[in-house]
Amino acid sequence: MKPFKIFLVEDDPFFGETLKYHLKLNPDFEVLLFQTGKECLDNLFQNPNIICLDFGLPDITGDLLLKKIHQINNKIPIIVISGQEEIEVAVDFLKSGAKDYIVKNTYTKELLWNSIIKIRENLSLIDEVEELKEKLEQKFSFEKTILGQSEAIKAVLNKINKSLSTNINVSITGETGTGKEMVAKAIHYNSDRKYKPFIALNMAAIPKELIESEFFGHEKGAFTGADQRLIGKFEQADGGTIFLDEIAELDLNLQSKLLRALQEREVTRLGGKGVIKFNARLIIATHKNLKEEVKKGAFREDLYYRIVGLPIELPPLRERGRDVLLLSKHFIDLFTKENKLKTISISKEAKDKLLKHKFPGNIRELKSIIDLACVMCENNEISAEDLTFDSINNSTDFFLSEDKTLKEFTAEIILYYLKKNNEDVVKTAKQLDIGKSTIYNLIQSSQTKKKDLNENSYNFI
Numbered sequence: 001m002k003p004f005k006i007f008l009v010e011d012d013p014f015f016g017e018t019l020k021y022h023l024k025l026n027p028d029f030e031v032l033l034f035q036t037g038k039e040c041l042d043n044l045f046q047n048p049n050i051i052c053l054d055f056g057l058p059d060i061t062g063d064l065l066l067k068k069i070h071q072i073n074n075k076i077p078i079i080v081i082s083g084q085e086e087i088e089v090a091v092d093f094l095k096s097g098a099k100d101y102i103v104k105n106t107y108t109k110e111l112l113w114n115s116i117i118k119i120r121e122n123l124s125l126i127d128e129v130e131e132l133k134e135k136l137e138q139k140f141s142f143e144k145t146i147l148g149q150s151e152a153i154k155a156v157l158n159k160i161n162k163s164l165s166t167n168i169n170v171s172i173t174g175e176t177g178t179g180k181e182m183v184a185k186a187i188h189y190n191s192d193r194k195y196k197p198f199i200a201l202n203m204a205a206i207p208k209e210l211i212e213s214e215f216f217g218h219e220k221g222a223f224t225g226a227d228q229r230l231i232g233k234f235e236q237a238d239g240g241t242i243f244l245d246e247i248a249e250l251d252l253n254l255q256s257k258l259l260r261a262l263q264e265r266e267v268t269r270l271g272g273k274g275v276i277k278f279n280a281r282l283i284i285a286t287h288k289n290l291k292e293e294v295k296k297g298a299f300r301e302d303l304y305y306r307i308v309g310l311p312i313e314l315p316p317l318r319e320r321g322r323d324v325l326l327l328s329k330h331f332i333d334l335f336t337k338e339n340k341l342k343t344i345s346i347s348k349e350a351k352d353k354l355l356k357h358k359f360p361g362n363i364r365e366l367k368s369i370i371d372l373a374c375v376m377c378e379n380n381e382i383s384a385e386d387l388t389f390d391s392i393n394n395s396t397d398f399f400l401s402e403d404k405t406l407k408e409f410t411a412e413i414i415l416y417y418l419k420k421n422n423e424d425v426v427k428t429a430k431q432l433d434i435g436k437s438t439i440y441n442l443i444q445s446s447q448t449k450k451k452d453l454n455e456n457s458y459n460f461i
Contacts, residue, residue, distance in 0.1 A: 003030035004120055009040045009053040009065070010081070015104075019052070022109045023116070037065040044072050050119055053110060054081030055089075077119045081108065145186050145331055148323040151314035156183070159312045164191050168311030172285040177362030178314040180285040181236050181245060188241040192239070193281060196240030199233050204246040211254055213270055216261070222271025238282035239347055247307070248288040259303045267370050282307060317359040317366060327363060329452060330369040332382070342380050347385040357389055414442055 006029055013035070020031045028239035032048070034040045037060035040051065051069060051077045064201075066078055070333045077099040082089065090101040100115045102108055111242055145158060156157065160183065163170050166228050170187060181200060188198045207277030213222075233242060244250075250258065261267050266275045266417035284307050293299035318326060325346075359365050373386040414432065418439065429436045 003008065003355075004028050004050075005048045005049040006031045006045065007040055007043070007048040007053075007058065008033045009037065009051065010034075011035050011054060011056070011058050014049065019109060019112065022113065027114075030295065037068075038289060041068060041072070042138070044069070045074075047073075048076060049123065050077045050116060052081055055080055063093065063096060066093070066098060068223075070097055070112050072202040079112065079115055079119075081112065083233065124211065145182055147326050148320055150315075150323045150385045152320055153234070153323060156312060156314060159310065160187055160190075163187050163310050163312075167281050169281070169307055170283045170312060171290070171308045171310070172283065172312045172314065173289070174285075175316050175362055176287050177364035179363050180287075180314060181243065183282045183312065183314065184241070184243045184285065187283060188243075188281075190233040190428055191241075191281070193240050197237050198243065199237040199280075200243040200245060201233050202245040203249040208251050208254075211250070214257065215254075216267040217272075218268055218270035219272045222269070226271070229269075230269060232269065234261060234278045234280060235276055238278045241281045241283060244282070246286055247284040248290060248293050251353045252298070252300065255303050259300065259306055262306055271398060275309030282309075317362045318357075322355070322356075324359070324366065325351055327366055328354060329420050333368045335371050335374045339374075341374070344374055344377060344380050344382060346382040347384065349382065350382045350387055353384045353387050395421045411442055414439060418443075 004026075006023060007014060008020055008023070008031055010019065010033065016033050016035070020033050023031045025030050032043070032046075034043065034222070035058075037053075037057050052270055057065065060068075062080055062082065066080070069076060069078060074097070078097070079100045079102060080090075080093045080098045081102050081104060083104045084090075085103050093101050099119055102111045102115065122316075146153065146160070148154075164187065170184070172183055175181055178225050184200070185198060201214060203211065213226075213230060213232070215232055215234060217230045217235055220226060220229050263278065265313050266277050268275055290299055290304055290308070294304050295402065317327075328346060328351075332346065334343070336344055342415055354366075363443060369387055370382075371391065372388055373382045376386045377383065414428065414434070415429060418425070418428045421431070425436055425439050429439055
């Protein structure tokens with residue numbers, strides 16, 4: 001920790017040395033004693049953390065010295081020490097920007113000590129807040145949170161940038177695990193609202209009967225179990241951003257109440273009578289197609305047009321090409337840093353394997369795979385064998401995402417079940433309800449292609 005530098009400006013040598021000795025009992029304090037205001041001003045380049053100055057100096061009055069110090073640096077806290085006991089004098093100094101006013105008496109040492117400690121704690125809190133703000137801005141800067149070089153992700157970044165110039169609602173769509181909440185936070189923390197609250201609420205994670213209370217809050221005694229007042233999320237988000245995740249899961253009855261709150265920009269707590277105004281930006285997200293939900297009657301059309309605002313569709317990871325490798329390196333760096341490990345690289349075979357995988361779980365799945373691979377790898381290099389793909393979702397959505405002919409899809413299905421059945425042709429034919437000859441012909445065709453490929457490779461070499 002850096003020494004806490006204190007300037008002590010006192011023309012009485014004995015009293016000055018006494019205060020200096022007392023303050024230096026704290027090993028963190030570096031105390032410099034000056035007998036004139038000019039000496040103090042000449043040494044302001046040393047950037048003291050605090051200045052304690054006497055009211056009656058031989059070359060300048062305390063009020064004028066305080067004004068001159070503030071003209072040079074108005075962030076330095078100043079404590080005035082004076083023999084003047086008039087309240088008006090103390091009030092004038094405090095109005096002029098002094099942090100404290102201490103009268104010279106037998107308690108001066110203790111009062112000065114306590115005042116400096118209190119000011120130091122406040123300064124530490126201010127520094128901590130500024131540091132946290134800086135870290136927050138770095139954490140959610142686009143280049144640190146939304147990594148990628150693909151055209152698909154560049155289009156997303158372009159829309160995010162457009163969202164920052166206004167308070168338009170934003171609707172984020174995309175498959176589970178594509179980073180919808182991360183995008184919402186990136187918008188909030190790069191907007192004019194970044195120092196106000198970011199309140200997130202997941203519609204799918206809250207029981208239906210509690211959502212209204214979560215939205216709007218409730219008064220004590222509003223219903224059974226309401227033993228105290230609850231401030232609702234919209235009220236909490238005032239001045240900031242409210243993020244409603246999985247909005248498509250919201251009950252139709254609550255959709256109408258949400259619509260009214262958004263139209264009027266006001267809420268009423270359950271059991272309450274007063275109207276509470278709020279000013280919050282709305283960002284919503286869903287993995288469903290809201291237009292289709294409207295057509296099915298599961299989502300209100302008027303609410304849809306109220307919330308859709310600027311639409312941002314996040315691409316699935318399988319459509320982002322080599323972004324997979326960029327994200328993999330990012331997750332490797334994070335894991336090694338958090339666990340204090342040596343640098344870990346990734347082999348060419350492992351990269352090829354990652355590029356071929358479809359990632360039904362998207363970025364969330366990739367991070368899980370990379371974290372495990374970092375643990376399992378040998379010699380600080382991730383090999384193809386260290387990558388474990390255990391996707392829960394093997395739906396046809398991902399199967400059909402590839403551009404293949406019907407014949408190629410058929411062959412892939414047969415080979416998949418053949419491998420699953422340990423090359424048992426009879427079992428596979430029965431399971432797929434096809435002739436055994438179809439499978440034998442496929443095997444023969446595959447072997448012929450493989451042989452031709454090997455011969456071509458040999459001739460080329």
